[in-house]
Amino acid sequence: GAVVSQHPSRVICKSGTSVKIECRSLDFQATTMFWYRQFPKKSLMLMATSNEGSKATYEQGVEKDKFLINHASLTLSTLTVTSAHPEDSSFYICSAREAGVETQYFGPGTRLLVL
Amino acid sequence: GDSVTQMEGPVTLSEEAFLTINCTYTATGYPSLFWYVQYPGEGLQLLLKATKADDKGSNKGFEATYRKETTSFHLEKGSVQVSDSAVYFCALSDGGNKLVFGAGTILRVKS
Numbered sequence: 028g029a030v031v032s033q034h035p036s037r038v039i040c041k042s043g044t045s046v047k048i049e050c051r052s053l054d055f056q057a058t059t060m061f062w063y064r065q066f067p068k069k070s071l072m073l074m075a076t077s078n079e080g081s082k083a084t085y086e087q088g089v090e091k092d093k094f095l096i097n098h099a100s101l102t103l104s105t106l107t108v109t110s111a112h113p114e115d116s117s118f119y120i121c122s123a124r125e126a127g128v129e130t131q132y133f134g135p136g137t138r139l140l141v142l
Numbered sequence: 143g144d145s146v147t148q149m150e151g152p153v154t155l156s157e158e159a160f161l162t163i164n165c166t167y168t169a170t171g172y173p174s175l176f177w178y179v180q181y182p183g184e185g186l187q188l189l190l191k192a193t194k195a196d197d198k199g200s201n202k203g204f205e206a207t208y209r210k211e212t213t214s215f216h217l218e219k220g221s222v223q224v225s226d227s228a229v230y231f232c233a234l235s236d237g238g239n240k241l242v243f244g245a246g247t248i249l250r251v252k253s
Contacts, residue, residue: 033185059239070231070243071186120185122241129174129193129235135185 050121
């Protein structure tokens, strides 16, 4: 089946630093990738949608300058949390979708803790 | 806009009990409906889906039927196991990019 990986699985960083999270589709070409944020005991909130080779589309209320998304190839998207603060601590999950296929396949998530 | 409402948890059951997790939706068109499962410490996995009215999705003993008349997609399993303990998310897609998720229901199965 379709497999999506994320790296790292967890990261701890100091306030003010930047953190990059990678999302890879391992056995299919992901024309569209999505980034979600999941708060404790809450549902997933879509942050942004990225199509390969295009600029990401951000959801309302998500700061595009803080959460930089790059989708440079059909198998890789990155989310960079710039100048991280403790309130950015969360579980970040990516998903990927092939062209013409509705189902999204999710990565295992990255737990970010900002001290 | 589109929305998904799930029953609040946690749901606590004994092994081999019958499971129902209610899910209702609001959508302007004819969405596809999904159930995702998240095991502790892991990401979401697609459990089952249905793309049109009266379709039944099934997987691993779980099933859900797309009921357009009641705008529901309730998840059922006849006999739960301890290994089914997880968070279950109901979601819809209108065919565009977005998945709209419910709040999730925690299921705890005790032996």
